[in-house]
Amino acid sequence: MTGEARPYRSVLYIPGSKARALDKARTLTADAIIFDLEDAVAADEKENARQTLVAALMHGGYGDRARIVRVNALDTQWGADDIAAVLRAAPDAILLPKVGGAADLDAAAEQTGDTDLWAMIETPAGVLNAEEIAAHPRLKGMVMGTNDLAKELGCRFRADRLPLMQSLQTALLAARAHDVVCVDGVYNAFKDDDGLKAECEQGRDLGFDGKTLIHPAQLATANAAFAPTEDEVETARRQIAAYEAAQAEGQGVAVLDGRIVENLHVATARNTLARAAAITALEMAQ
Numbered sequence: 001m002t003g004e005a006r007p008y009r010s011v012l013y014i015p016g017s018k019a020r021a022l023d024k025a026r027t028l029t030a031d032a033i034i035f036d037l038e039d040a041v042a043a044d045e046k047e048n049a050r051q052t053l054v055a056a057l058m059h060g061g062y063g064d065r066a067r068i069v070r071v072n073a074l075d076t077q078w079g080a081d082d083i084a085a086v087l088r089a090a091p092d093a094i095l096l097p098k099v100g101g102a103a104d105l106d107a108a109a110e111q112t113g114d115t116d117l118w119a120m121i122e123t124p125a126g127v128l129n130a131e132e133i134a135a136h137p138r139l140k141g142m143v144m145g146t147n148d149l150a151k152e153l154g155c156r157f158r159a160d161r162l163p164l165m166q167s168l169q170t171a172l173l174a175a176r177a178h179d180v181v182c183v184d185g186v187y188n189a190f191k192d193d194d195g196l197k198a199e200c201e202q203g204r205d206l207g208f209d210g211k212t213l214i215h216p217a218q219l220a221t222a223n224a225a226f227a228p229t230e231d232e233v234e235t236a237r238r239q240i241a242a243y244e245a246a247q248a249e250g251q252g253v254a255v256l257d258g259r260i261v262e263n264l265h266v267a268t269a270r271n272t273l274a275r276a277a278a279i280t281a282l283e284m285a286q
């Protein structure tokens with residue numbers, strides 16, 4: 001599965017050092033996996049984790065799940081070696097942590113060649129430069145790093161995420177302006193299903209493509225929250241039919257259930273149907 005059709009409802013982090021979790025991921029219902037060599041791996045495990053991860057990727061078995069590798073930053077002692085090693089396993093993308101601006105992507109692109117790049121947006125500079133990051137020719141996706149962002153801002157974690165809202169929306173605006181994927185940050189309390197559900201719904205309302213996750217128990221909630229509902233699919237079908245019937249009568253606007261339907265609503269409806277079809281295709285392949 002490639003390109004825009006690919007769903008990113010659930011994007012599961014897996015520490016590159018955890019062989020059992022790397023194995024388990026081959027059977028999990030994640031739309032995408034972030035194989036992590038950065039913050040989930042302790043300094044004295046970095047080199048072992050890199051080898052464990054490359055072996056797992058070369059072994060394969062991840063099906064249509066997008067395989068994204070988060071490397072250490074290039075200004076660390078591990079970054080360049082991470083990139084060189086993981087390129088051998090041909091991941092779908094390399095995710096760079098703590099991207100501050102387009103120059104960080106230029107530096108990485110010198111080593112990554114044609115491989116797609118994704119960027120963690122998790123520093124004040126990254127948020128302020130989100131537009132130039134999203135516009136970078138190699139950039140295909142952005143991931144909110146809400147833990148690092150909260151640390152850098154010195155803000156408190158709140159259920160409504162008010163202190164993070166400007167950063168979340170700035171990154172989303174940049175992503176939408178440049179047609180790249182944008183995935184929400186993690187929900188740390190991985191045993192709190194109600195809290196996760198509320199935060200997924202907030203992320204979906206804001207316009208994120210999906211949510212990054214830290215535990216398999218979070219997958220079903222994110223997959224449900226970021227998929228079009230049955231009502232949304234049915235309404236989309238009826239909007240398209242109503243608009244086509246109006247057009248056949250020479251009208252530019254239809255009315256459905258007391259609401260107008262114009263060409264822009266039809267574009268959204270077609271997008272909803274395309275997302276639903278892409279999810280069905282991915283789930284059938286898993």
Ligand SMILES: CC(C)(COP(=O)(O)OP(=O)(O)OC[C@H]1O[C@@H](n2cnc3c(N)ncnc32)[C@H](O)[C@@H]1OP(=O)(O)O)[C@@H](O)C(=O)NCCC(=O)NCCSC(=O)C[C@H](O)C(=O)O
Pocket residue numbers: 012013014015020021022024025036039040120122144145146147148149185186190214215216
């Ligand atoms: C959070 C965890 C440390 C919990 O681990 P554990 O106590 O081992 O969980 P369980 O015993 O409940 O595990 C049950 C089985 O599930 C497998 N498992 C657990 N986690 C994962 C996973 N992420 N992917 C795949 N499989 C997983 C276990 O192996 C068990 O399998 P089995 O034995 O076969 O039954 C742990 O979940 C964990 O390490 N999670 C990932 C943490 C992580 O990646 N953190 C870094 C990313 S968050 C971040 O940095 C965001 C950003 O940068 C920011 O700034 O915000």
Ligand SMILES: [Mg+2]
Pocket residue numbers: 039097120122145147148
């Ligand atoms: Mg981080």
